[in-house]
Amino acid sequence: MIFFQKRQEGRAPEAPTTDLDQLAARADAAPLPPHAREAALRELARLRKTDPSVAEYSVGMGYLDFLLGLPWSAATQDRLDLKAASRILDARHHGLGQVKERVLEHLASRVLRQATEFHILVVDDEDIARANLEHVLKKEGYRVRGAANGLEALEEVRRWEFDLIVTDLKMEKMDGMQLLAEARRLSPSTQVMMVTGFATVDTAVQAMRQGAVYYLAKPVNLDELRSTVAGLAREKTRPAVFRSPVLCFAGPPGTGKTSVGQAIAEALGRKFHRMSLAGLRDEAELRGHRRTYVGALPGRVLQSVNRLGVRNPVFMLDELDKIGKDFRGDPAAVFLEMLDPEQNTQFVDNYLEASFDLSQTLFIATVNDVEELSGPLLDRLEVVPFQGYTTGEKVRIALGHLAPRQLRENGLTHPYPEFTPGAVAAVVEGYTREAGVRNLDRELGRACRKLALLRLEGGAGAGALTVDEAMVPALLGPARHVREAAGGAPRVGVATGLVYAGHGGEIIFVEAIRMKGTGEITLTGSLGEVLRESARTALSLVRSRAGELGIDPAAFLEEDLHVHIPAGSVPKEGSSAGLTLALALASLYTGRPLRRDVAMTGEITLSGDVLPVGGIREKLLAAARAGAARVILPEGNRPHVAALAGDETTGVEVAFVKTVQEALGLAGA
Structure with a gap:
């Protein structure tokens, strides 16, 4: 017994350190704001009185660990160099000139706001x-x-x-x-x-x-x-609160919205996080669960900030327009607080129960359709439209970025096959129908996998190092898309129109015929309600100008009218075909043929005025691609054309009109 006591006296005393003691030490050392420190001390005091075997003890330990791990004061220093930012944007993206300018304007305001001169x-x-x-x-x-x-x-x-x-x-x-x-x-x-x-x-x-x-x-x-x-x-010099609107990149899929956000983070030297919101239905996923049960978790927002370790990352809210809404609440309503600079300094997560300052976080939202956003949420966003790429831009993007990456990913590196510009243009025109380049990237990947198979089999084409336009059908099969062409002999009752779809601009042909009947009108081609109203407006306008146009008024009572827009399986909607419909009907009843190589767009009124429409850039590109010699646009769209770069109108004569009568004179043969 004496020997045992001596051995105990000879050992160095070891003070046991529990997990709770370690958290208490972290709380003492952490640079917490007063309200967060108070919450941590209050939770520590409660846990010291709680039996470690009960479930509430583990819940409290997890809460303290999360609270102490949040970056309450940790932040990265912004690298505000506009020239470097411009180089990064140019290296990552071809085209998108107006988008890059808007982004640089946003960064320039931050440079001036954070100017260190006193x-x-x-x-x-x-x-x-x-x-x-x-x-x-x-x-x-x-x-x-x-x-x-x-x-x-x-x-x-x-x-x-x-x-x-x-x-x-x-x-x-x-x-x-x-x-x-x-x-x-x-x-x-x-x-x-x-x-x-x-x-x-x-x-x-x-x-x-x-x-x-x-x-x-x-x-x-x-x-x-x-x-x-x-x-x-x-x-x-302390970080300033920026009250500028949150950037919202709006445009079709595959136009580079997410990658531009990554380029902004790289230009600023900040950490980047992308949160996909598509299909999100539970508000608690964003704001967290209250600590009323063992499985309670913080919201995805603070979880991401905790994982990044800084309070000022670039936070991309991807697919903001795809958020769902059901009995569990409206998740989009959380962003009313999160994105508002008047409120996000005190963002409260239900799990944390202590406000966290999100004002230093740079939020960027991406949407495909702005119309899907609620009014209050849209009011907090500065929309930056992403337009589709031209064929030339897609070819340059493919040759400079997409094709080299696909060749590396598919093992075609010793040596590299070469895609010619004509081959890429053939893929763009015949195998994709989109505003962006996502499907183009997918088709190039298919072609590379076919080349990889041919190289391993050693068959015909295995040694070909240049993929030209003639090889594209052998690699990808027959072309899946055939674009309409503007041309041919002038025809009565047929007008060439320009429309804007989700994949870019297209030309359409509006066909009208008349036959013996009782004055009924038939509209076919999967037309939406707005297009049907435009057709009725065009017919009423032509009937009201019958004397001026030399039309027998009895024709409208003794004959039926049939208006058709081909590709009947494709739904059509919009408010820019009124001018095309009016000219097709005027041509039909006057017997005056219209030139097939003259395309037009615009909405009309019952008094014959031509109103401006949207999607002018895409429509002009579609007209040039289809071989149109002249494009008729509303006078109100003249500033939009003036703001475009020169390549959008190359080879196309643009004429502006104020009335339907002026357009009829320009489109007639």
Whole structure:
């Protein structure tokens, strides 16, 4: 027994450390905001009184571990270099000129907002004193301007925003106290420091009560001045809250919305996270579950922030328009708080039960159809439209990015086969029908896998290193899409129109015939209600102008009318075919043929005016692709055409009209 006691006395004492003690140490060391520290200490106190064997103990431990692991203050430093950002966007994406410009504008505002220069206005009616203070502060690296009195200072404040005003108290025309009050009214964020040779306790107290941040007596202690201004300048460098709208990339699939978001994160030097929201129906997935049962979890938003380890990532909300809604709540309503800069500084997760600041997070949303978003949510977003690529842009994207990647992924590297521009253009025109390049990438992958099979089998074409246009059908089979062509002899009752679909612009032919009957109208071609109304409007317009056009009014009562748009299995809807319908009917009843190589778009009124429509870029590209010689557009779309690059209208004459009568003169043979 004595021997056992000696052995125990000889061992070094080991204080057991429990998991709860470790969490308490983490809570003491973590840089938590006051409200989060209070929540952590409150939970610790509760757990110390809880039996570790009960389920609530493990729930509380998990809660503390999550709370302490959140990046309450950790953030990455933004790399605000616009030239580097422009190079990254150009390297990642071909085209998208307007999108890149909008993104760079957004980044430019952040550069100016986070400018580290500290602007100071020195106000003193003594020239020597003012010059000395300006000299001292300029040597410290600050941007300094001077004013000889309070009135001059107010003029400067109206023209510039200053971070700090260093002003004398006793001056002619306007003293320092009056300047303090007026400057705070004009620029509430500007701080004011008083300097005077008549320092008293009363004047110091009065100045501080009116909003002065510091009070210095003359002669000025320069060390005290330097340290005070340096402290105020450090406060400015803290991360600022940006109240600019959240970017929302809207456009068809495959146009590069997600990858542009990744490029923004790379340009800023921030971490990137993409959250897919398609099919999300439960609000608790975003806002978290309340800790009322063992399986409670935080929301996906704070889980992602916790996993990234920083409070200011680039957070992409992908497919925001695909969120579902049912009895469990409306998940989209969570974003009303999350994306609003007035509210997201105090975002509350149901699991955390303590507000977390999301104001430093850069949110980017992507949608395919803006119309699917609710009004309040759309009001918080700045929509950046993504338009479809031209055939030339798709060819350059494929040759520069898609084809090399597909060749590497399919093992075709020793040596690389080469796709010619003609081969890629054949794939674009005959095998894809889209605004983006997702299906093009898929078809190039199919071609590469076929080449890989041929290379292994050593069959015909195995040694071919150049894939030209003639080889495309052998690799991908017969073309699946045949585009309409604008051309041929002029015809009566047939007009060439331009429409915008989800995959880009297309041309359509509106055909109209008449036959003996009782004045009935038949509309076929899977037309939507808006198109049917446009057809009736066009017919009423032609009937009202029967005398002017030389049409026998009895024809509308004694003959039936049939209007058809081919490809009847494809649903058609929109408000841009009114002009095409009106000209087809006018041609039918007047017997005047219309040129097949003249395409048109626009909506009409009963008085014959032509109204502007959307999708002009895509429609012009479709007209050029189909071989149209002239395109008739509403006069209201002239600014949209002027804003386009030159390649959209190459080889196509664009004519603008205000009335249907003008369009009839331009389209007639």
